Amino acid sequence: MSISSIDQAHIWHPLTQHKTSNAPTPIVRAEGAMLYAEDGTAYIDGIASWYTAMYGHCNPYIIEQVTAQMKTLDQIVFTGFTHAPATTLAQKVLEILPNNQQKIFFNDNGSTAVEAGIKMALQYHHNKGNTRNTLIAFENGFHGDTFGAMSVSGLSVYNGPFEEYFLQVERIPTPTKENLPHVLQLLETIIAKHPCAGFVYEPLVQGAAGMQIYDAIGLEAILKVCKENDIITIADEVMTGFGKTGKHFASLYLETYPDIICLSKALTAGLVPMSLTTCTQVVYDAFLDDTVAKGFFHAHTYSANPIACAAAIAGIDLLISDDIQLQIQHIHKRHSAFAKAIKTHPKAINIRVKGVIFALELHTEMERYGNVRNQLFKHFMDHGVCLRPLGNTIYILPPFVISDAQLDQIYKAIEEALEIF
Numbered sequence: 387m388s389i390s391s392i393d394q395a396h397i398w399h400p401l402t403q404h405k406t407s408n409a410p411t412p413i414v415r416a417e418g419a420m421l422y423a424e425d426g427t428a429y430i431d432g433i434a435s436w437y438t439a440m441y442g443h444c445n446p447y448i449i450e451q452v453t454a455q456m457k458t459l460d461q462i463v464f465t466g467f468t469h470a471p472a473t474t475l476a477q478k479v480l481e482i483l484p485n486n487q488q489k490i491f492f493n494d495n496g497s498t499a500v501e502a503g504i505k506m507a508l509q510y511h512h513n514k515g516n517t518r519n520t521l522i523a524f525e526n527g528f529h530g531d532t533f534g535a536m537s538v539s540g541l542s543v544y545n546g547p548f549e550e551y552f553l554q555v556e557r558i559p560t561p562t563k564e565n566l567p568h569v570l571q572l573l574e575t576i577i578a579k580h581p582c583a584g585f586v587y588e589p590l591v592q593g594a595a596g597m598q599i600y601d602a603i604g605l606e607a608i609l610k611v612c613k614e615n616d617i618i619t620i621a622d623e624v625m626t627g628f629g630k631t632g633k634h635f636a637s638l639y640l641e642t643y644p645d646i647i648c649l650s651k652a653l654t655a656g657l658v659p660m661s662l663t664t665c666t667q668v669v670y671d672a673f674l675d676d677t678v679a680k681g682f683f684h685a686h687t688y689s690a691n692p693i694a695c696a697a698a699i700a701g702i703d704l705l706i707s708d709d710i711q712l713q714i715q716h717i718h719k720r721h722s723a724f725a726k727a728i729k730t731h732p733k734a735i736n737i738r739v740k741g742v743i744f745a746l747e748l749h750t751e752m753e754r755y756g757n758v759r760n761q762l763f764k765h766f767m768d769h770g771v772c773l774r775p776l777g778n779t780i781y782i783l784p785p786f787v788i789s790d791a792q793l794d795q796i797y798k799a800i801e802e803a804l805e806i807f
């Protein structure tokens with residue numbers, strides 16, 4: 387039976403239930419950087435299916451590893467039991483993470499990775515006998531859709547109906563060279579006024595905010611102030627993790643490493659959901675006690691699912707391979723050349739490149755989920771390119787395995803959009 391004939395009426399699609407949204411496109415197959423629709427149309431996956439399938443869809447190496455794992459051990463409760471896929475993954479991920487990370491906690495998606503990070507920060511202080519109830523976060527950040535993650539997210543378009551149930555959060559703007567003194571002063575004022583437990587941030591690139599890139603020197607200064615005040619720093623690398631910014635993790639661009647790091651999306655290479663919340667020995671030690679109540683009573687049924695671990699191990703194998711590292715450099719060079727080529731176009735503003743991330747703002751009035759935005763989305767689809775503009779932000783975050791010809795097709799579709807919109 388074809389997908390089109392299945393009754394779509396019973397599917398509640400995320401983010402698209404408002405009446406003006408485009409009808410979903412039935413996809414039947416994916417391979418490498420390509421998506422294939424039921425009607426035979428091929429699309430280049432210019433956003434790696436929300437930054438997950440970075441090594442290409444249905445990657446044969448990953449499938450082989452995951453299949454072998456499926457035949458050996460599918461699932462085992464991770465409380466009171468352990469297994470090699472989990473320990474191997476922990477070892478492999480610690481080898482590439484900032485070197486202050488020591489412990490790996492398993493969750494099943496980006497939101498719950500952040501949720502666990504927030505709970506760790508709050509309980510860290512609770513266990514030390516401090517009452518610290520306030521979190522600090524950036525304006526316009528996005529950290530997920532569970533309550534803690536929503537609380538620290540700053541994009542109110544998503545969160546309006548829930549705001550009165552949120553955790554206590556104080557917000558600061560992302561730093562620029564110009565506003566840094568102001569941001570640091572605001573931070574000091576917040577710290578003096580509120581007992582701050584943690585600071586949650588997307589390091590260097592705010593994804594859902596529209597791939598906004600901000601100042602590393604400013605972030606460094608903010609992190610230093612947090613450290614001086616024993617405020618647990620929580621880097622949400624759910625989007626930035628695993629090579630997208632050019633380094634394995636965005637936090638590696640900084641000298642001050644976070645106390646906690648949240649990982650998901652590309653972690654499992656687009657095959658199955660999983661996430662990690664990693665932390666330092668100091669954070670972990672605050673939970674290690676003879677009193678049971680000081681433990682971290684947080685667990686998900688599918689914690690450290692062996693199949694998901696196998697996908698993550700295979701993904702890291704590929705990430706650190708010469709092939710993928712060269713591709714990351716190559717995509718960065720291509721993006722930079724494209725940015726230069728359209729630099730003076732009157733419709734392209736704030737063009738930016740970080741690692742394999744390319745973004746620009748279209749100089750046109752547009753609502754985040756409005757009609758023009760939907761026409762822009764359709765423009766790309768009509769050109770065989772899957773890009774999902776965030777309002778007037780057009781961005782590319784392609785699978786590392788994308789070819790030059792595929793990149794050319796994306797660039798061309800963007801150049802044409804600059805003429806039309």
Ligand SMILES: *Cc1c(COP(=O)(O)O)cnc(C)c1O
Nearest residue numbers: 495496497528529530593624625
């Ligand atoms: C996608 C994302 C999340 C949420 O992850 P889910 O797996 O969708 O719950 C959290 N933080 C950032 C930075 C993200 O990009």
